[in-house]
Amino acid sequence: MTQPMPLDAMLARRKPLRNMHAVAHERITPLNRLALWITNHVGSMGFFLIIFIWTVLWLGWNLLAPPALQFDPPSAFVFWLFISNVIQILLMPLIMVGQNVQGMHSELRAEHDLEVNIRAEEEIAEVLRHLEYQNALLIAMVEKLGVDVSTVAVRGAKP
Numbered sequence: 001m002t003q004p005m006p007l008d009a010m011l012a013r014r015k016p017l018r019n020m021h022a023v024a025h026e027r028i029t030p031l032n033r034l035a036l037w038i039t040n041h042v043g044s045m046g047f048f049l050i051i052f053i054w055t056v057l058w059l060g061w062n063l064l065a066p067p068a069l070q071f072d073p074p075s076a077f078v079f080w081l082f083i084s085n086v087i088q089i090l091l092m093p094l095i096m097v098g099q100n101v102q103g104m105h106s107e108l109r110a111e112h113d114l115e116v117n118i119r120a121e122e123e124i125a126e127v128l129r130h131l132e133y134q135n136a137l138l139i140a141m142v143e144k145l146g147v148d149v150s151t152v153a154v155r156g157a158k159p
Contacts, residue, residue: 005056017112017116020105020108020109020112021105023108024104024105024108024109028101029031029103032093032097032098032101035094035095035097035098035101036101037086037098038094038095038098039094039095039097039099039101039102040098040099042091042094042095043095055080055084058077058080059074059077059080062077063073063079
């Protein structure tokens with residue numbers, strides 16, 4: 001019968017938990033930080049409303065304004081398409097970079113969760129070893145008193 005590890009020894013062995021958000025934050029370069037900022041803001045309703053209002057104003061102006069003031073004819077709206085495509089072309093890779101950075105952060109959190117789960121499993125195993133040790137001690141004490149352990153266990157199981 002092996003004696004369980006003392007609590008002090010078990011706590012001394014533990015590595016402190018890390019703040020994975022801070023670890024991930026330290027690893028982000030300024031350019032990746034910019035890509036994250038753009039990813040977070042482009043994926044918002046505020047950005048959608050800005051693009052929607054800009055489109056309505058642009059097309060509305062070129063449809064309803066006097067012909068002399070129209071700068072992008074409503075039948076063609078080539079300039080609007082050009083600007084919209086430039087925005088899309090520039091935003092797509094930036095959003096992908098931001099999503100990659102977010103994915104790396106998620107991976108760090110998943111690794112940390114695994115580390116915590118493994119540590120919890122080791123601690124649960126230690127608690128179970130300790131309980132088994134206590135159970136063995138109790139059985140030895142009951143047997144030393146001359147009581148049949150099987151009758152005590154049967155009587156203890158019945159209400």
